[in-house]
Amino acid sequence: MKSNNLTGIIFGYVHEDGLRELTAKRMMASVPFGCRYRVIDFTVSNMVNSGMNKIGVITNEKYHSLMNHLGSGKAFGLSRKHEGLSLLPPFGTEESTNTDGKKIEVLDSISRFLHDSKDDYVLLADVDIIANMDYNDILDRHIESGADITAVYRRDRVPAGRSNSIYSIDVNDRIREVRVTRDMNAVANFAMGLYIMKRTLLLELVEDCMSHSAYDFDRDLIQKNVSLLRILGYEYRDTAFILSSVEEYFKANMALTNVEVMRELIFKPNYPIYTKVRDDMPAKYGLGSSVSNCVVADGCVIDGEIENCVVSRSVKIGKGSVVRNCVIMRDTVIGENCRLDNVIVDKNVKITDGKTLIGETSYPVYIGKAKTV
Amino acid sequence: MLPKQEVVAMLLAGGQGSRLGVLTKNLAKPAVPYGGKYRIIDFPLSNCVNSGIEAVGVLTQYQPLELNEHIGNGQPWDLDNMNAGVHVLPPYQRSKKSDWYKGTANAIYQNINFIERYDPDYVVILSGDHIYKMDYSKMVEAHKKNNADCTIASYEVPMEEASRFGILNTNPDGSIYEFDEKPKVPKSNQASMGIYVFTWDKLRKYLEADEANPKSSNDFGKDVLPAMLEAGERMFAYRFEGYWKDVGTIDSLWESNMDLLAPNLPLDLADPDWKIYARSPVMPPHYIAAGASIQNSLISEGCTVYGEVDFSVIFPGVTIAADAVVRDSIVMPGAVVEEGAVVQYAIIGEDVVVGKDCVIGERPEKIENKDEWGVAVVGPNCRLAPGSKVAPKEMIGEGVKA
Numbered sequence: 001m002k003s004n005n006l007t008g009i010i011f012g013y014v015h016e017d018g019l020r021e022l023t024a025k026r027m028m029a030s031v032p033f034g035c036r037y038r039v040i041d042f043t044v045s046n047m048v049n050s051g052m053n054k055i056g057v058i059t060n061e062k063y064h065s066l067m068n069h070l071g072s073g074k075a076f077g078l079s080r081k082h083e084g085l086s087l088l089p090p091f092g093t094e095e096s097t098n099t100d101g102k103k104i105e106v107l108d109s110i111s112r113f114l115h116d117s118k119d120d121y122v123l124l125a126d127v128d129i130i131a132n133m134d135y136n137d138i139l140d141r142h143i144e145s146g147a148d149i150t151a152v153y154r155r156d157r158v159p160a161g162r163s164n165s166i167y168s169i170d171v172n173d174r175i176r177e178v179r180v181t182r183d184m185n186a187v188a189n190f191a192m193g194l195y196i197m198k199r200t201l202l203l204e205l206v207e208d209c210m211s212h213s214a215y216d217f218d219r220d221l222i223q224k225n226v227s228l229l230r231i232l233g234y235e236y237r238d239t240a241f242i243l244s245s246v247e248e249y250f251k252a253n254m255a256l257t258n259v260e261v262m263r264e265l266i267f268k269p270n271y272p273i274y275t276k277v278r279d280d281m282p283a284k285y286g287l288g289s290s291v292s293n294c295v296v297a298d299g300c301v302i303d304g305e306i307e308n309c310v311v312s313r314s315v316k317i318g319k320g321s322v323v324r325n326c327v328i329m330r331d332t333v334i335g336e337n338c339r340l341d342n343v344i345v346d347k348n349v350k351i352t353d354g355k356t357l358i359g360e361t362s363y364p365v366y367i368g369k370a371k372t373v
Numbered sequence: 374m375l376p377k378q379e380v381v382a383m384l385l386a387g388g389q390g391s392r393l394g395v396l397t398k399n400l401a402k403p404a405v406p407y408g409g410k411y412r413i414i415d416f417p418l419s420n421c422v423n424s425g426i427e428a429v430g431v432l433t434q435y436q437p438l439e440l441n442e443h444i445g446n447g448q449p450w451d452l453d454n455m456n457a458g459v460h461v462l463p464p465y466q467r468s469k470k471s472d473w474y475k476g477t478a479n480a481i482y483q484n485i486n487f488i489e490r491y492d493p494d495y496v497v498i499l500s501g502d503h504i505y506k507m508d509y510s511k512m513v514e515a516h517k518k519n520n521a522d523c524t525i526a527s528y529e530v531p532m533e534e535a536s537r538f539g540i541l542n543t544n545p546d547g548s549i550y551e552f553d554e555k556p557k558v559p560k561s562n563q564a565s566m567g568i569y570v571f572t573w574d575k576l577r578k579y580l581e582a583d584e585a586n587p588k589s590s591n592d593f594g595k596d597v598l599p600a601m602l603e604a605g606e607r608m609f610a611y612r613f614e615g616y617w618k619d620v621g622t623i624d625s626l627w628e629s630n631m632d633l634l635a636p637n638l639p640l641d642l643a644d645p646d647w648k649i650y651a652r653s654p655v656m657p658p659h660y661i662a663a664g665a666s667i668q669n670s671l672i673s674e675g676c677t678v679y680g681e682v683d684f685s686v687i688f689p690g691v692t693i694a695a696d697a698v699v700r701d702s703i704v705m706p707g708a709v710v711e712e713g714a715v716v717q718y719a720i721i722g723e724d725v726v727v728g729k730d731c732v733i734g735e736r737p738e739k740i741e742n743k744d745e746w747g748v749a750v751v752g753p754n755c756r757l758a759p760g761s762k763v764a765p766k767e768m769i770g771e772g773v774k775a
Binding site: 034035036074256257259262266267272273274277279280281282283284285286287288289290291292293294295296297298299301307310311314 | 408409410448449634642643648649650651653655657658659660661662663664665666667668669670671672673674675677686687
């Protein structure tokens with residue numbers, strides 16, 4: 001297969017703090033999203049749909065569930081003789097590599113992967129963005145503009161609960177100033193964590209940072225070079241969700257009950273989102289069930305009443321139960337005559353008959369993986 | 374030489390399935406959609422894998438394009454093994470005497486070389502138009518225990534229907550003493566399921582003899598099995614219990630889909646120990662809008678439902694608009710049912726557009742003369758103009774109907 005000359009590096013573990021318990025036992029990359037997906041499916045599918053076929057996924061030490069999900073990359077068409085998908089687990093250095101600030105170290109540890117690539121350009125991508133993007137648009141702009149680095153940003157309310165790079169951009173789209181900040185409650189140009197540059201430039205910059213013991217990608221590689229290099233901003237205006245907190249995660253899932261959003265994110269013609277196949281039977285709705293404004297995956301058995309819910313594969317909801325405004329992950333069983341409102345239920349949870357769980361839209365209740373209530 | 378396989382399965386998938394009419398106009402019967410996300414052939418293929426059979430030949434002849442695409446490299450069934458796996462076997466040209474598959478036995482005869490590559494002890498012959506879950510390894514065990522040359526799976530049918538089937542008359546030990554093809558006065562109600570286990574050396578001998586006989590129609594049921602019985606070979610019936618349905622007709626296809634909606638059906642598609650694998654389309658989860666109503670139905674991924682769905686099986690990527698009603702029906706992949714349309718007791722083919730206010734099919738209680746009632750069928754890719762009517766039992770082919 002002909003590649004588009006762009007190698008992908010996905011940071012699979014970024015901004016995990018904001019999602020609290022959701023990332024206690026898994027990486028950001030393998031957090032379930034939208035009934036049948038994992039967060040990383042979006043970035044990997046975008047890369048595949050953009051014609052990229054050399055993709056490395058950098059993991060932290062919680063990579064078990066991600067390995068299980070991605071496997072050889074078959075579901076994404078990335079199980080190939082040449083190139084394809086590479087999982088890049090933490091390299092055994094003396095220091096762990098699971099925090100944002102040490103991206104440079106991680107890039108240094110995978111420099112072999114980067115050296116081996118035959119592509120001229122590299123796309124670095126944070127995994128915590130839910131969007132359906134064609135990266136060729138960004139690559140084309142990057143080449144056309146002759147920039148050293150192109151950084152994708154969004155102009156919106158700055159996501160709470162995570163560290164953000166805020167850009168000041170001149171009329172020629174050149175980034176003139178970078179502020180790295182947390183919790184800025186305002187509308188601004190904030191980085192989406194997507195960067196394109198020449199592969200050789202990335203290798204040089206990483207080596208330079210390493211020799212100065214500077215390990216922070218945002219501060220040491222971007223911010224410090226803002227006047228030395230031509231760093232261009234590329235504004236992404238289409239639908240996107242940044243999973244910066246449990247509330248944002250909840251909101252992004254719920255947005256899928258809007259058909260327009262669903263079309264832009266998942267059902268976009270020629271831009272499918274791939275995921276691991278599970279071979280569940282179609283969802284079965286029983287006699288006396290009631291469904292309103294819900295997104296439901298295969299394998300579910302719905303006998304109760306659901307409204308404004310995002311229901312993952314093989315979830316069972318018993319007779320007489322009323323479930324509203326909930327995100328329910330796979331294989332969870334909700335018994336009979338339960339009432340759930342604004343709850344995020346992780347996978348394999350058992351909610352026994354007659355239970356009531358009520359959260360708030362702004363602060364949903366979270367039930368951890370494989371718990372019994 | 375490939376590594377030896379004790380059992381090779383040969384799946385007869387070349388039949389036209391003419392009784393399914395427009396549904397199989399451009400499609401081999403085994404590729405007909407079934408059960409919300411499957412195709413008929415997913416059942417025997419999944420049974421093979423779940424039974425530990427790793428070498429499977431699929432004999433194709435009639436309209437194989439979609440079937441070939443569906444089977445592909447066999448990956449959805451884990452049949453993309455290094456040394457075995459699934460192989461699509463169309464008839465091919467040879468240095469002398471090339472021919473289409475003339476009958477079921479001839480199809481196997483023409484693939485003796487394929488089977489011999491695995492040097493098997495037993496060959497399982499399957500057909501591609503049955504819905505059931507069966508552990509073929511147990512049948513092979515029974516075959517071995519009986520020291521049989523041929524074992525035929527049998528299924529108990531109601532006595533009053535027995536005259537529609539090929540009936541196996543057996544001794545108390547299960548050995549067969551007579552085949553009774555559609556008997557007027559049946560002696561037993563054990564119907565042949567068209568699933569055979571043969572000891573390979575024996576079968577090869579009979580296939581060669583059958584081929585040499587110019588009077589033979591080269592069919593297992595009509596020629597090979599009677600010849601074996603006459604020669605006194607050890608033939609046994611293997612009783613199968615559980616759900617089994619031949620879906621070779623419109624009525625049986627419709628019924629079998631509806632069976633999936635019954636509680637306590639002995640065909641558990643959710644059983645993690647005996648999954649039915651399928652080639653899954655890349656589709657998002659389905660969406661059920663506010664104001665929609667769904668009762669006792671199966672809905673697959675990629676569907677968008679605004680209207681009413683009752684007792685129906687809805688395949689991936691189907692859209693059912695507001696104020697549309699779908700009852701007691703099967704709607705195949707990619708079909709659209711527009712506003713105000715009413716679909717009852719019908720099969721809607723792939724990518725059909727049922728225009729606004731169309732009326733398809735009718736409830737049986739609304740028809741006085743029951744002979745006039747039947748399942749209405751709209752063939753694949755039909756675009757029905759707004760307000761069109763399709764009567765019960767009517768079958769609409771491709772194209773536009775005003």
